[in-house]
Amino acid sequence: MGIRSFFSLFLLSVTIPYAMASDPSPLQDFCVAVNNLKSGFDKAGNTTNRIGSSVTAFNVDTLPGLNTLGISLVRIDYAPFGQNPPHTHPRATEVLVVQEGTLYVGFVSSNADGNRLFTKTLNTGDVFVFPEGLIHFQFNPTRSKAVAFAALSSQNPGVITIANSVFGSKPAIDPIVLSKAFQLDVNVVKNLQTKF
Template identity: 65%
Template sequence: MKILFFIAALSLLALTLPLAIASDPSPLQDFCVGVNSPAAGVFVNGKFCKDPRAVSGDDFFFSGLNRAGNTNNGVGSNVTAVNVNNLGGLNTLGISLVRIDYGPNGQNPPHTHPRATEVLVVQQGTLLVGFISSNQDGNRLFAKTLNVGDVFVFPVGLIHFQFNLGQTPAVAIAALSSQNPGVITVANSIFGSSPDIDANVLARAFQMDVNAVRNLQGRF
C-alpha cells in the first residue's frame, strides 16, 4: 500500500513539475498592450539580433565612463548609463551599469528601478544611502554611510536614494540586474505627471494644503 501511495505521489509530481518551473520572463518595458497583428504594433525596448558573422569586439565595447557627468542641475547629480541602448552586446544578458556623479551636497533623489536590483560601490567621496521596505514590511528605512570601496545593495523595485555628505564631488559605480532596468523618480512622477494628478488627490494623500501641491506641480 505504501509503495502504491509513493508511486501515485511521484506520478502527480511529474505531472505538475513542468507547470511549477515555468514562468514568464521579466518585462523590458513599463507595459506592452497585446495586438492581434504585428502590423498594428511597434517594437518597444527589444532588439533584433545582429548577424553573428558581422559581430566584432566593438559590439561589446563602451568608452567614456571615465568622464565626469555634469552635476549643475536641481538635484546636483548626473547618471551616465551603459545599457542595451548604447552597448548592443548587452542584449539578452540581463545586466547594465551606471556611473553616478554627485556635486557637493548633491543627491540621486528617491527613485525605484522596476526591473532591477542595484549594487553600488563608492569610488570617491562619502555617501549616505538607503532604501525603504514595502508597506507590508512597515516602510522601514535601511540606511548606511558609505566611504570609498564600500558596497550597498538596493533590492528590486524598492525606493532608494544616495546623498553626498561632503563638500567635494563624489562618484559611484552601480551594476543593475537588467539590460533595461527602468527608473521612476518619485517626486517627478507624482508632481510632474502629464497630465497632472488632481491636486486634491495629492493634498489628501500627502496631508498637505492643496495650494502647496499646486506649487510643487508647477516646479516639476
C-alpha cells in the same frame, strides 16, 4: 524487477526533475560592442543641475553588447551636497560601489514590511545593495565630489523618480488627490507641481 532495478529507477525519477529545474539562459545571440560611445565611464557627468548629480547609463540602448545578458551599468557623479533623489527600478536590483568620496544611502522596505528605512554611510570602496522595486536614494553629505558605479540585474531596469512622477505627471494629477494623499494644503501641492 529486482530491488536494485526498482531503486535505480526510483532514484533516476527523483533526480532528473531537479537537474532540469533551472531557468534557461536568456542568451539568444551576442552583439559585439563597437567604439562609438559618446560618453564612457572615464568621463564625469555634468552635476550643475537642481539635484547636483548626473547618471550616465550603459544599458541595452546605449551599449548593444548587453543585449539578452540581463545586466546594465551606471556611473553616478555627485556635486558637493548633491543627490540621486528617491527613485525605484521596477525590473532590477542595484549593487552600488563608491569609487570616490562619501555617500549617505538608503532604501525603504515595502508597505507589508512597515515602510522601514535602511540607511548607511558609505566611503570609498564600500558596497550597498538596493533590492528590486524598492524606493532608494543616495546623497553626498560632504563639500567634496563623489563618484559611484552601479550594476543592475536587468538590461533595461527602468527608473521612476518619485517626485518627478507624482508632481510632474502629464497631465497633472488633480491637486486635491495629492493634497489628500500627502496631507498637504492644495496650494502647496500646486506649487510643487510647478517645480516639476
